[in-house]
Amino acid sequence: MARNVEFDEQLAVSKAMDVFWRKGYNGTTMRDLTEAMGINSSSLYNTIGDKHELFIRSIKHYTETRMKEALKQLEPIKSPIKAIEKFIQSSVYVITNEPNSCMAIKTTFEVATTDEQVQKIIKADNEFTYNLLNGLVEKAMQKGEITVSQDAAMLTDYIINHFSGWHEFFIIHKDKTRIKNMATFLIKQINQ
Amino acid sequence: MARNVEFDEQLAVSKAMDVFWRKGYNGTTMRDLTEAMGINSSSLYNTIGDKHELFIRSIKHYTETRMKEALKQLEPIKSPIKAIEKFIQSSVYVITNEPNSCMAIKTTFEVATTDEQVQKIIKADNEFTYNLLNGLVEKAMQKGEITVSQDAAMLTDYIINHFSGWHEFFIIHKDKTRIKNMATFLIKQINQ
DNA sequence: CAAATTCTGAAACAAATGTTTTAGATATTT
DNA sequence: AAATATCTAAAACATTTGTTTCAGAATTTG
Numbered sequence: 001m002a003r004n005v006e007f008d009e010q011l012a013v014s015k016a017m018d019v020f021w022r023k024g025y026n027g028t029t030m031r032d033l034t035e036a037m038g039i040n041s042s043s044l045y046n047t048i049g050d051k052h053e054l055f056i057r058s059i060k061h062y063t064e065t066r067m068k069e070a071l072k073q074l075e076p077i078k079s080p081i082k083a084i085e086k087f088i089q090s091s092v093y094v095i096t097n098e099p100n101s102c103m104a105i106k107t108t109f110e111v112a113t114t115d116e117q118v119q120k121i122i123k124a125d126n127e128f129t130y131n132l133l134n135g136l137v138e139k140a141m142q143k144g145e146i147t148v149s150q151d152a153a154m155l156t157d158y159i160i161n162h163f164s165g166w167h168e169f170f171i172i173h174k175d176k177t178r179i180k181n182m183a184t185f186l187i188k189q190i191n192q
Numbered sequence: 193m194a195r196n197v198e199f200d201e202q203l204a205v206s207k208a209m210d211v212f213w214r215k216g217y218n219g220t221t222m223r224d225l226t227e228a229m230g231i232n233s234s235s236l237y238n239t240i241g242d243k244h245e246l247f248i249r250s251i252k253h254y255t256e257t258r259m260k261e262a263l264k265q266l267e268p269i270k271s272p273i274k275a276i277e278k279f280i281q282s283s284v285y286v287i288t289n290e291p292n293s294c295m296a297i298k299t300t301f302e303v304a305t306t307d308e309q310v311q312k313i314i315k316a317d318n319e320f321t322y323n324l325l326n327g328l329v330e331k332a333m334q335k336g337e338i339t340v341s342q343d344a345a346m347l348t349d350y351i352i353n354h355f356s357g358w359h360e361f362f363i364i365h366k367d368k369t370r371i372k373n374m375a376t377f378l379i380k381q382i383n384q
Numbered sequence: 385c386a387a388a389t390t391c392t393g394a395a396a397c398a399a400a401t402g403t404t405t406t407a408g409a410t411a412t413t414t
Numbered sequence: 415a416a417a418t419a420t421c422t423a424a425a426a427c428a429t430t431t432g433t434t435t436c437a438g439a440a441t442t443t444g
Contacts, residue, residue, distance in 0.1 A: 161357035
């Protein structure tokens, strides 16, 4: 009966994501987006929808990609405490090597305060990280690898909580060493 | 020779700051601002300048006010370790009772990545906090009130670093208890 | 009080914004 | 290959954006 959509929707969303990631929601114009995506606005409105819908898809894409990566990276590690350390260290690596900082945190502070739909997605992402890390913390406590605290929930919050500060710090100071020193101290605290 | 400016510039900037604080730089329009400030755009351009200049004044106002408050609050406290604890606790109080989160952090993630002028102001604010807390940490170490680490610089970074995570956490979860638990743990770690 | 100066308000400005329209190109089905 | 359906591109759309203009009101000084 008819033609098919010509552009690869996943690829297009990924390109839109790059722009939103760099410029934020309000700092991005529809022309920025269509230019980066290589499509016309009529195609965009016919397939994905308006700017807001495209943004929703973009953060979803961001968080989903990140979740998959985290799972893949931690899966092969047997020791829970080693996995926790790996998780912290690779967070430091990403934070200190990503020029555009973290799209989820940027979004939290820019629009999650007022946009419920966005907030839900961000919350789900945070809960995924929480559950992933909490599983490891609980196991590490059972094995006696962690003794600083017996409150796994709190320690999970405590560990995750460092990341946005490091992102903020890196934007302001662009100093990897001081972040690495904090991470080393954190790991030492947990290992004690 | 002539008339004086009719509006109170400090008050006007303070009202503009409220809008920027809530809506961010890109989310705020000139009409939002002139409406909140109760002045005409011609008056605004004749006195303060354009939107960007008004934003600069707004964050400056924000950070300066905050610095004064911090000094006032910590001055009467004699014991360095008690002052550090007070600093952490009152941060928790502000974080969990401020519906608009922190303007400095929001600004860092929204525009400090690309706006050098803004970044300078934010950096100066962070360095002020750093110096304030670092003085206390050094004294507490000399007195033997802190023993977890002898690296005052690193521990200062480490303590300050918690705050943006708590802000992020409060936006997403609106849960005071879990933040208070993290703060209690942090204080316990320092006191050890 | 008169003159001089500068501030204010409303309107106007061009440019940019998010979105829609429309005519024609393109692919699928029969 | 013809008919049909739906996609695409360019342009147009109404609003909204940040900023400026200008006539008149207001205040200070002589």
